[in-house]
Amino acid sequence: MERSFAKEVQTLKLGEGDVFHGEGILAITKALLQAGVSYVGGYQGAPVSHLIDVLADAQDILDDLGVHFEACANEAAAAAICGASINYPMRGAAVWKSTVGTNVASDALSNLASAGVKGGVLIILGEDYGEGSSIIQERSHAFAMKSQMWLLDPRPHLPRVVDMVERAYELSEASSTPVMMEFRIRACHMHGRFETRDNKAPEVSRRQLLQDPDFDINRICLPPATYGQEKHKIEHRMPAALEFIREHRLNEFFDGPRADVGIILQGGLYNSVLRALQQLGLADVQGNSQIPLAVLNVTYPLVPGEISDFCAGKRSVLVVEEGQPAFLEQAIESILRRADIQTTVVGKDVLPMAGEYVAEVLLNGVGKFIEGAVPEGVDLQEVGRTPAEVARIRQEAATALGQTVPTRPPTFCTGCPERPVFSAIKLVERDLGKIHVAADIGCHTFSTLAPFNIGNSVLGYGLGLSSAAAVGPAMSRRVVSIMGDGGFWHNGLNSGVSGAVFNQTDGVLVIMNNGYTSATGQQFIPSTGKNFRREPTGMTIRKALEGLGVSWLKTVTTYRVGQMVKTLRDALTTSEGGLKVIIAESECQLARQRRIKPEIREQLKRGERVVRTKFGVDEDLCTGDHSCIRLSGCPSLTVKPNPDPLRVDPVAHVNDGCVGCGLCGEVADAAVLCPSFYRAEVVQNPRPVDRIMYALRSRFMKRESAAP
């Protein structure tokens, strides 16, 4: 990281009775230290990157406590480090973005869950579902069920969340089972407060060393032990967990006067359901609901007795469960059936099966439930008023606006070094025809959106090359695969490159080497050249590729569009078989700007000569066709009203956000677009020779243009 988290690190030092103010994910980080973890590992990804970023900067605290922190190569590695807790009484945590990260981690997780744990293990999942998500829409719930790990979904209230972290370790240890805790995007970014306790130094740590390794054949994932582990899950671990959840009241039950109905909800949705009830006139400002609530801070497993006790005597209950399949609804139906309780279960029939439960969705869904269930003493007319009013305003607003306002899908940053690669691909396609591009995960996935719309499939992180293996041989033209440096080290080196070299696959791979995992916040990776402790690593992508036996290997600076076009064309048309790799190299512009801005400020202060570059468009030459924008998409290359009274189409315009990367000039040049681009270089703190030359030139121009 080029960014410092020193300020956040300070909050991790708070002690007994202090008040923490900050984001949810930071509160969880602090809670881990309070729970006495021996180790923490993880892989970055929104919305939980922050946990890793802050711990990476908190070396002094970690050293004091003896906590081991590992910036893992991928989620599988992060899950695997929890193996420490199989044999030893070490509390540990792993963190990643889910479900994508959980997919990658599944191999290790299954084995971990089967072996069982001595020390508590907590997996923190950033449940990236709904608005603001960047991945496929799935639930983590299924992983908990299939591997039998417990899943917590705490009510988003920081004191409750912090307490649940502590309880999660106790639950994990009481039932020898790893525990997962999911946090939705808004909860991770929620700013709140809680009263802190002192951090706890772990009993086993880098400072408190183990003397003897433990061997227990029953903890090995190999038959016959695995058969015993499967039985142990059912006969011991599950009952122990149910007992613990019930005894320690991990789930919360709230009474209400309308006792003939009730709502069972995921803890994470508590505030949203309460807000809907407030809007319907069924809850007060403090959140006291007229409808009884069962708040499931533990969503797997359900405690059958708790569910049947809550439902007994109610005509109807609503299950509020985000996403699909409706695991909770099915489980509750089954529990009630077995207990012979005749309460009607309402759920996905009034709430959508798919998609995020935002305020409006819950308002309508809960409203429909109430209208259908007709609780005694509720004025249904009052309940129906707000949803109808909201619907009316939405309808009128749509009419007033006439059409949907333009959306703003994400795109490459101003000056992004990955953008030129896709400009080059677009230009190559003009000559060679459309190319199948196997895209990958990273900032470069935005190439699939406007204005490039390049990339025919996305299969997963680091899987760009692998995903071209079968389509390549079936395609008349060579296929291009994309991989970021993040994806390369995460998975692509192994499953992609080594597989392609091994199978002698004929194809083209473009590796974006921008120095960081930029999409997740510019964390360091092996080829950054240093690790998070700023220790040099000496690892490069080129060396790795050469080691695997890649022979056709070119490195191109991404901003040289002409060079990139030529190299791509060579790779696509050469008669040489096998894998052809182009390393497209240039530093992430966000990181670069963060790094160089203070440097430049210093240089200017010292009076050194600094040249600042900005591109521009001659507005009297621009005809308003916007080809340049379609080939670049740079946020700083925009439009403005045409100053020409004759022309009606807006002109292209480079705004003040320009960082002078030069792409627009390169593209105008490579694509033979138009002559209206120019590059302006402002010489700050000019030397005498600059001044003299400039004065001479200015005088000449003035005289020359004054002449007829």
Place this chain on the structure above:
Amino acid sequence: MSKAPRPGHDRPFTLLIAALGGEGGGLLTDWIVDACTQAGILVQSTSIPGVAQRTGATTYYIEIMSPGGDGTGEPLFALYPAPGFVDMAVASELVEAGRLIENGYVTPDRTILIASRHRVYAMSERTAMGDGGFHAPRITDAAMTFAHQAVLRNFEAAARGSNSAINALLLGAMAAADNFPLSEEQLKTAIRTRGVAVDANIAGFDAGRDLALSGEPEPGTATEEIHPPSRQVTLVEGFPEAVQDVLEAGLERLHDHQDAAYGDLYLERLKRVLAAEGSTPDHGVLRETARYLALWMAYDDVIRVADLKSRASRHARIRNDANAKSGEPVHVTEFFKPGIDEISTLLPQPLARLLVTWAAHRGTRPAFHIPLHIRSDTLTGHLVMRFIAGRKTKRRKTLRFHHEQMMIERWLDAVTRCCGRSSELALEAALCGRLIKGYGDTRARAGHSFDRIFAEIIEPAAIGTGSAHDIALRVRMARDAALADEDGKALAAFLYPETSDTKNKETAPSAQAAE
């Protein structure tokens, strides 16, 4: 609902901020949260930053409430804004304000809407081949309808004016609202304790507050007006009042582009159109023909480009655009890549014809280009440009000139003949002049689309039968299709539906067979 609840006291004050990545929405939220915390006011904030660092839309949501004195415990704060439940909606840009309205977050019973009126164009608005901009007055009008109170100002321009950032100005504007639960002093203290660019942000805060309180004209007046003609010119005799402004601009352009005789040719051509159109109240056909005829006659060739790029006024404009301080030299590099077309423009017609035929024969015409990066601020660079600009006197002898005049005549002929059928059709034919733009490949493509529409619809219609209204509609649709994509696919599909249909039918099974 109980009577007149006071947001922030009896129930949470809800604040939704819509911003774009990189505008400092996070810092703005931090200031508000800090101010609450320092004042002992309860607060909860959250955000959807997501992938917004790359200029996507992003939202921040904050709930604020004074601690109750009656011991009823803490309020419940929600993480999602709810339509019909937002006390203050803030947007750092106009379309983002539109989105807030669209999503039902702005309601007449309670929402104060504070929004900057400037535009940051979305990708779809920027990549359009013509004008893809959202019609801004729709949003400003909706704001007046749906907000309890709308404060629409250009906070972005004011931010630049006060050397501050838009987030600080928006905070100042929020503080100016009656219902905002935090005072100016509390917020300024928060800015100071955060310690980020304190002086600039305090100045920005004041500027934002003053702008919000000022009576800047409310929406209705267009933010983007076309500049009025720069100088007074005597009326062009024989032409109606309604087209004088366009004629004036057109004549000025052609005098500048070539000479007075060229301007005369312009007027002569328009007289034919005037005669054909006859007397109508608005002279729509004449007006649009005058507009596009001037642009077409003043087509951009290398001579024109070199001329415009070597004017003294341009250097001043560039200095201003690049924010160069006085005394800071500015170097300017031009990107030229002349090909056969550009070189032939500089040659007399016979030679040019030879060159073009030779190149076409060799098949090198599209690929041959000489990349030239010229420093136009240097003596040599400037002299080269002035030399090329000086070829203006020989322009009439160039192949390009000859070609353009032929095309222009063809267009004018069609327009005048269409006048005989219906003014609606003639106007659509005139508006096709808009397609002619760009350089190199872009210009070639535009010419191709233009040719197709003329050959397929307009020319047959000018002499043929059939409903003139239907044909006019077809011309308009064809023009939209021509501006829909770069490859001419939409236009081809529109003009030749059968062919493209059968083509699809043919390719589908063969693709299956290949599998």
